[in-house]
Amino acid sequence: MASEHKPGVGLDVGTMNIVSARLSGEKVVTKRVRDAFIDLDLEAKKTLRLSKVNYVEEAGNLIVLGDSALTMANLFKREVRRPLARGVISAGELEAQKILSLLVFNVLSHPVIENEHCFYSVPSSPIDDPEQDVVYHQEVFRKILTEHGYMPHPMNEAMAIVYSQCARENFSGLAVSFGSGMCNVALAYQTVKGMEFALARGGDYIDGHAAKAMGSTASRMCSIKEKGVDLANPQSREEEAIVLYVRALIKYCLENIAGQFRRVQNTINLPEPVPFIISGGTTKAGGFIAVFKEEFEAIKKRGFPIPISEIRLATDPMTAVAEGLLILAGEEYVE
Numbered sequence: 001m002a003s004e005h006k007p008g009v010g011l012d013v014g015t016m017n018i019v020s021a022r023l024s025g026e027k028v029v030t031k032r033v034r035d036a037f038i039d040l041d042l043e044a045k046k047t048l049r050l051s052k053v054n055y056v057e058e059a060g061n062l063i064v065l066g067d068s069a070l071t072m073a074n075l076f077k078r079e080v081r082r083p084l085a086r087g088v089i090s091a092g093e094l095e096a097q098k099i100l101s102l103l104v105f106n107v108l109s110h111p112v113i114e115n116e117h118c119f120y121s122v123p124s125s126p127i128d129d130p131e132q133d134v135v136y137h138q139e140v141f142r143k144i145l146t147e148h149g150y151m152p153h154p155m156n157e158a159m160a161i162v163y164s165q166c167a168r169e170n171f172s173g174l175a176v177s178f179g180s181g182m183c184n185v186a187l188a189y190q191t192v193k194g195m196e197f198a199l200a201r202g203g204d205y206i207d208g209h210a211a212k213a214m215g216s217t218a219s220r221m222c223s224i225k226e227k228g229v230d231l232a233n234p235q236s237r238e239e240e241a242i243v244l245y246v247r248a249l250i251k252y253c254l255e256n257i258a259g260q261f262r263r264v265q266n267t268i269n270l271p272e273p274v275p276f277i278i279s280g281g282t283t284k285a286g287g288f289i290a291v292f293k294e295e296f297e298a299i300k301k302r303g304f305p306i307p308i309s310e311i312r313l314a315t316d317p318m319t320a321v322a323e324g325l326l327i328l329a330g331e332e333y334v335e
Protein backbone atom coordinates (compact mmCIF):
# COMPACT_ATOMS: atom_id res chain seq x y z
CA MET A 1 0.00 0.00 0.00
CA ALA A 2 2.81 2.40 0.92
CA SER A 3 4.38 2.02 -2.54
CA GLU A 4 1.20 3.48 -4.09
CA HIS A 5 1.45 6.66 -2.03
CA LYS A 6 3.26 9.78 -3.18
CA PRO A 7 5.78 11.17 -0.67
CA GLY A 8 4.48 13.71 1.82
CA VAL A 9 1.87 13.32 4.54
CA GLY A 10 -0.37 15.58 6.62
CA LEU A 11 -1.16 14.71 10.24
CA ASP A 12 -3.96 16.39 12.18
CA VAL A 13 -3.23 15.89 15.88
CA GLY A 14 -6.61 16.50 17.48
CA THR A 15 -7.76 16.07 21.06
CA MET A 16 -10.53 13.72 19.89
CA ASN A 17 -9.16 12.31 16.61
CA ILE A 18 -5.79 11.86 14.91
CA VAL A 19 -6.14 12.00 11.13
CA SER A 20 -3.58 11.42 8.39
CA ALA A 21 -3.85 12.40 4.72
CA ARG A 22 -1.79 11.05 1.82
CA LEU A 23 -1.92 11.13 -1.95
CA SER A 24 -2.47 7.80 -3.70
CA GLY A 25 -2.27 8.61 -7.39
CA GLU A 26 -4.46 11.71 -7.64
CA LYS A 27 -6.74 10.68 -4.77
CA VAL A 28 -6.43 11.92 -1.19
CA VAL A 29 -6.59 8.99 1.23
CA THR A 30 -7.32 9.73 4.89
CA LYS A 31 -7.11 7.53 7.95
CA ARG A 32 -8.51 8.29 11.42
CA VAL A 33 -8.12 6.94 14.93
CA ARG A 34 -9.87 8.23 18.03
CA ASP A 35 -7.44 9.80 20.46
CA ALA A 36 -8.54 7.73 23.44
CA PHE A 37 -7.74 4.65 25.47
CA ILE A 38 -8.92 2.65 28.46
CA ASP A 39 -7.09 0.05 30.56
CA LEU A 40 -8.67 -3.35 31.33
CA ASP A 41 -7.57 -6.41 33.28
CA LEU A 42 -5.75 -9.19 31.43
CA GLU A 43 -8.76 -11.50 31.93
CA ALA A 44 -10.52 -9.59 29.14
CA LYS A 45 -7.89 -10.58 26.56
CA LYS A 46 -9.70 -13.60 25.09
CA THR A 47 -12.97 -11.69 24.72
CA LEU A 48 -11.24 -8.72 23.11
CA ARG A 49 -9.39 -10.98 20.68
CA LEU A 50 -12.68 -12.52 19.57
CA SER A 51 -14.28 -9.09 19.09
CA LYS A 52 -11.28 -7.80 17.07
CA VAL A 53 -10.95 -4.74 19.32
CA ASN A 54 -7.74 -2.72 18.81
CA TYR A 55 -5.61 -3.24 21.94
CA VAL A 56 -2.05 -3.69 23.20
CA GLU A 57 -0.59 -5.29 26.34
CA GLU A 58 1.31 -2.94 28.59
CA ALA A 59 2.61 -3.39 32.15
CA GLY A 60 0.16 -6.15 33.07
CA ASN A 61 -2.89 -4.42 31.61
CA LEU A 62 -4.72 -4.40 28.32
CA ILE A 63 -4.83 -0.96 26.71
CA VAL A 64 -7.82 -0.61 24.38
CA LEU A 65 -7.21 2.06 21.75
CA GLY A 66 -9.35 4.28 19.55
CA ASP A 67 -13.14 4.12 19.05
CA SER A 68 -13.29 0.84 20.96
CA ALA A 69 -12.09 2.67 24.08
CA LEU A 70 -15.14 4.95 24.08
CA THR A 71 -17.46 1.94 23.64
CA MET A 72 -15.79 0.15 26.56
CA ALA A 73 -15.93 3.28 28.72
CA ASN A 74 -19.68 3.60 28.19
CA LEU A 75 -20.15 -0.14 28.80
CA PHE A 76 -18.37 0.00 32.17
CA LYS A 77 -19.66 3.52 33.00
CA ARG A 78 -16.14 4.89 33.14
CA GLU A 79 -14.55 7.97 31.66
CA VAL A 80 -12.33 7.23 28.70
CA ARG A 81 -8.68 8.20 29.20
CA ARG A 82 -7.21 10.73 26.81
CA PRO A 83 -3.50 11.27 26.09
CA LEU A 84 -4.45 14.79 24.95
CA ALA A 85 -6.57 17.21 26.95
CA ARG A 86 -7.65 20.77 26.14
CA GLY A 87 -5.75 20.65 22.86
CA VAL A 88 -2.34 19.59 24.20
CA ILE A 89 -0.65 16.58 25.82
CA SER A 90 -2.38 15.71 29.07
CA ALA A 91 -0.18 16.57 32.03
CA GLY A 92 -1.83 13.95 34.23
CA GLU A 93 -1.39 11.01 31.86
CA LEU A 94 1.99 9.41 32.57
CA GLU A 95 1.52 7.02 29.62
CA ALA A 96 0.53 9.79 27.20
CA GLN A 97 3.67 9.76 25.03
CA LYS A 98 3.68 5.98 24.67
CA ILE A 99 -0.02 5.87 23.75
CA LEU A 100 0.32 8.79 21.33
CA SER A 101 3.21 7.06 19.58
CA LEU A 102 1.02 3.98 19.07
CA LEU A 103 -1.90 6.07 17.77
CA VAL A 104 0.30 8.08 15.40
CA PHE A 105 1.82 4.91 13.96
CA ASN A 106 -1.71 3.51 13.57
CA VAL A 107 -2.60 6.22 11.03
CA LEU A 108 0.85 6.79 9.47
CA SER A 109 2.58 3.41 9.39
CA HIS A 110 6.13 3.49 7.98
CA PRO A 111 7.40 6.37 5.80
CA VAL A 112 7.08 5.95 2.04
CA ILE A 113 10.67 7.16 1.65
CA GLU A 114 13.46 7.89 4.11
CA ASN A 115 12.79 11.05 6.16
CA GLU A 116 9.42 11.60 4.50
CA HIS A 117 8.13 15.12 5.13
CA CYS A 118 5.23 15.19 7.57
CA PHE A 119 3.42 18.43 8.40
CA TYR A 120 1.57 18.10 11.70
CA SER A 121 -0.95 20.39 13.34
CA VAL A 122 -0.24 22.40 16.48
CA PRO A 123 -2.57 24.79 18.29
CA SER A 124 -1.90 28.43 19.01
CA SER A 125 -1.45 29.51 22.61
CA PRO A 126 -4.94 30.09 24.04
CA ILE A 127 -5.55 33.72 24.91
CA ASP A 128 -7.91 32.76 27.74
CA ASP A 129 -5.45 30.34 29.37
CA PRO A 130 -1.94 31.82 29.17
CA GLU A 131 -0.54 29.03 31.36
CA GLN A 132 -1.31 26.43 28.69
CA ASP A 133 2.01 25.12 27.30
CA VAL A 134 1.95 24.41 23.56
CA VAL A 135 5.75 24.28 23.14
CA TYR A 136 6.11 20.99 25.04
CA HIS A 137 3.23 19.54 23.00
CA GLN A 138 4.86 20.60 19.71
CA GLU A 139 8.25 19.17 20.63
CA VAL A 140 6.90 15.83 21.89
CA PHE A 141 5.20 15.24 18.54
CA ARG A 142 8.37 16.30 16.73
CA LYS A 143 10.17 13.59 18.74
CA ILE A 144 7.48 10.94 18.06
CA LEU A 145 7.48 11.59 14.32
CA THR A 146 11.27 11.59 14.15
CA GLU A 147 11.38 8.23 15.95
CA HIS A 148 8.97 6.81 13.36
CA GLY A 149 11.29 7.93 10.55
CA TYR A 150 9.62 11.18 9.43
CA MET A 151 10.90 14.73 8.89
CA PRO A 152 8.45 16.72 11.07
CA HIS A 153 7.15 20.25 10.35
CA PRO A 154 4.74 21.93 12.81
CA MET A 155 1.95 24.08 11.33
CA ASN A 156 -0.91 26.05 12.85
CA GLU A 157 -4.14 24.05 12.74
CA ALA A 158 -6.43 26.83 11.51
CA MET A 159 -3.96 27.95 8.82
CA ALA A 160 -4.08 24.39 7.46
CA ILE A 161 -7.83 24.86 6.91
CA VAL A 162 -7.14 27.95 4.79
CA TYR A 163 -4.76 25.89 2.62
CA SER A 164 -7.29 23.10 2.05
CA GLN A 165 -10.47 25.17 1.69
CA CYS A 166 -9.55 28.55 0.18
CA ALA A 167 -7.66 27.76 -3.04
CA ARG A 168 -10.24 29.59 -5.17
CA GLU A 169 -9.76 32.71 -3.02
CA ASN A 170 -5.96 32.53 -3.45
CA PHE A 171 -5.66 31.17 0.09
CA SER A 172 -7.39 34.12 1.76
CA GLY A 173 -9.85 33.46 4.53
CA LEU A 174 -10.84 33.46 8.17
CA ALA A 175 -10.80 29.89 9.48
CA VAL A 176 -12.03 28.43 12.76
CA SER A 177 -11.38 24.86 13.83
CA PHE A 178 -13.93 23.82 16.45
CA GLY A 179 -11.90 21.00 17.97
CA SER A 180 -12.50 19.01 21.12
CA GLY A 181 -9.89 20.72 23.27
CA MET A 182 -9.72 24.19 21.73
CA CYS A 183 -11.07 26.49 19.08
CA ASN A 184 -8.22 27.58 16.80
CA VAL A 185 -8.56 30.73 14.68
CA ALA A 186 -6.47 32.10 11.81
CA LEU A 187 -6.90 34.97 9.37
CA ALA A 188 -4.85 34.92 6.16
CA TYR A 189 -4.65 36.94 2.96
CA GLN A 190 -3.04 35.22 -0.02
CA THR A 191 -1.21 32.78 2.27
CA VAL A 192 0.12 35.59 4.51
CA LYS A 193 -0.98 35.07 8.10
CA GLY A 194 -2.56 38.16 9.63
CA MET A 195 -3.80 36.82 12.95
CA GLU A 196 -3.87 33.54 14.85
CA PHE A 197 -4.94 32.54 18.33
CA ALA A 198 -6.77 29.82 20.22
CA LEU A 199 -9.48 29.60 22.85
CA ALA A 200 -9.32 26.98 25.59
CA ARG A 201 -12.86 25.77 24.91
CA GLY A 202 -14.15 23.22 22.43
CA GLY A 203 -16.20 20.05 22.20
CA ASP A 204 -14.94 18.88 25.61
CA TYR A 205 -16.31 22.10 27.11
CA ILE A 206 -19.73 21.18 25.68
CA ASP A 207 -19.56 17.56 26.91
CA GLY A 208 -18.26 18.42 30.37
CA HIS A 209 -20.72 21.22 31.14
CA ALA A 210 -23.69 19.34 29.69
CA ALA A 211 -22.70 16.30 31.79
CA LYS A 212 -22.60 18.40 34.98
CA ALA A 213 -26.00 19.89 34.16
CA MET A 214 -27.50 16.42 33.60
CA GLY A 215 -25.62 14.54 36.35
CA SER A 216 -24.04 12.31 33.69
CA THR A 217 -20.52 11.59 32.36
CA ALA A 218 -18.70 13.49 29.64
CA SER A 219 -18.21 10.20 27.75
CA ARG A 220 -21.97 9.65 27.64
CA MET A 221 -22.69 13.22 26.51
CA CYS A 222 -20.02 12.86 23.82
CA SER A 223 -21.63 9.62 22.64
CA ILE A 224 -25.08 11.28 22.46
CA LYS A 225 -23.61 14.23 20.57
CA GLU A 226 -21.80 12.04 18.06
CA LYS A 227 -24.83 9.84 17.37
CA GLY A 228 -26.41 12.96 15.91
CA VAL A 229 -28.04 15.93 17.61
CA ASP A 230 -30.27 18.20 15.55
CA LEU A 231 -29.55 21.61 17.07
CA ALA A 232 -32.88 22.93 15.78
CA ASN A 233 -34.88 20.04 17.24
CA PRO A 234 -33.38 18.41 20.36
CA GLN A 235 -35.17 15.22 21.40
CA SER A 236 -34.24 14.94 25.08
CA ARG A 237 -33.05 16.95 28.07
CA GLU A 238 -29.51 15.77 27.36
CA GLU A 239 -29.72 17.06 23.79
CA GLU A 240 -31.19 20.35 25.00
CA ALA A 241 -28.20 20.80 27.30
CA ILE A 242 -25.82 20.07 24.40
CA VAL A 243 -27.59 22.66 22.21
CA LEU A 244 -27.32 25.28 24.95
CA TYR A 245 -23.56 24.84 25.28
CA VAL A 246 -22.99 24.66 21.51
CA ARG A 247 -24.58 28.12 21.22
CA ALA A 248 -22.55 29.40 24.15
CA LEU A 249 -19.32 28.16 22.53
CA ILE A 250 -20.13 29.77 19.16
CA LYS A 251 -20.97 33.10 20.77
CA TYR A 252 -17.80 33.00 22.88
CA CYS A 253 -15.69 32.27 19.80
CA LEU A 254 -17.22 35.04 17.66
CA GLU A 255 -16.89 37.64 20.40
CA ASN A 256 -13.22 36.81 20.86
CA ILE A 257 -12.52 36.88 17.10
CA ALA A 258 -14.02 40.37 16.91
CA GLY A 259 -12.07 41.51 19.98
CA GLN A 260 -8.73 40.11 18.80
CA PHE A 261 -9.06 41.61 15.32
CA ARG A 262 -9.80 45.06 16.75
CA ARG A 263 -6.49 44.84 18.60
CA VAL A 264 -4.50 44.21 15.40
CA GLN A 265 -6.63 45.87 12.69
CA ASN A 266 -4.28 48.86 12.46
CA THR A 267 -1.61 46.48 11.15
CA ILE A 268 -3.89 44.52 8.77
CA ASN A 269 -5.57 45.99 5.72
CA LEU A 270 -7.92 43.56 3.98
CA PRO A 271 -8.60 44.94 0.47
CA GLU A 272 -11.65 42.72 0.02
CA PRO A 273 -14.02 40.50 2.01
CA VAL A 274 -12.81 36.98 2.81
CA PRO A 275 -14.72 33.72 3.35
CA PHE A 276 -15.38 32.51 6.88
CA ILE A 277 -14.57 28.76 6.96
CA ILE A 278 -15.95 26.62 9.77
CA SER A 279 -14.42 23.22 10.47
CA GLY A 280 -13.79 20.66 13.19
CA GLY A 281 -15.70 17.73 14.66
CA THR A 282 -18.08 19.91 16.68
CA THR A 283 -19.53 21.31 13.42
CA LYS A 284 -20.87 17.85 12.51
CA ALA A 285 -23.95 18.45 14.69
CA GLY A 286 -27.09 18.82 12.59
CA GLY A 287 -27.88 22.46 11.84
CA PHE A 288 -24.56 23.76 13.18
CA ILE A 289 -23.99 26.15 10.26
CA ALA A 290 -27.49 27.61 10.66
CA VAL A 291 -26.93 28.22 14.38
CA PHE A 292 -23.52 29.70 13.64
CA LYS A 293 -25.01 32.13 11.10
CA GLU A 294 -27.69 33.17 13.60
CA GLU A 295 -25.09 33.98 16.24
CA PHE A 296 -22.89 35.72 13.67
CA GLU A 297 -25.76 37.97 12.53
CA ALA A 298 -26.50 38.91 16.14
CA ILE A 299 -22.88 39.97 16.70
CA LYS A 300 -22.63 41.61 13.26
CA LYS A 301 -25.40 44.04 14.27
CA ARG A 302 -23.06 45.34 16.97
CA GLY A 303 -20.21 45.55 14.43
CA PHE A 304 -18.07 42.64 13.25
CA PRO A 305 -14.73 44.20 12.19
CA ILE A 306 -13.68 41.66 9.52
CA PRO A 307 -15.35 41.94 6.07
CA ILE A 308 -16.88 38.52 5.31
CA SER A 309 -17.91 37.39 1.81
CA GLU A 310 -19.66 34.19 2.93
CA ILE A 311 -19.83 31.66 5.73
CA ARG A 312 -19.34 28.03 4.72
CA LEU A 313 -18.51 24.66 6.20
CA ALA A 314 -15.32 22.89 5.23
CA THR A 315 -15.91 20.22 2.57
CA ASP A 316 -15.16 17.57 5.21
CA PRO A 317 -14.74 19.07 8.70
CA MET A 318 -13.04 15.90 9.95
CA THR A 319 -10.25 15.88 7.35
CA ALA A 320 -9.83 19.55 6.34
CA VAL A 321 -6.81 20.13 8.60
CA ALA A 322 -4.98 16.97 7.48
CA GLU A 323 -5.66 17.79 3.81
CA GLY A 324 -4.25 21.31 4.21
CA LEU A 325 -1.14 19.89 5.86
CA LEU A 326 -0.83 17.41 2.99
CA ILE A 327 -0.74 20.30 0.50
CA LEU A 328 2.21 21.81 2.37
CA ALA A 329 3.99 18.45 2.64
CA GLY A 330 3.57 17.90 -1.10
CA GLU A 331 5.19 21.27 -1.82
CA GLU A 332 8.41 19.95 -0.24
CA TYR A 333 8.72 17.61 -3.25
CA VAL A 334 8.00 20.20 -5.96
CA GLU A 335 11.18 21.19 -7.79
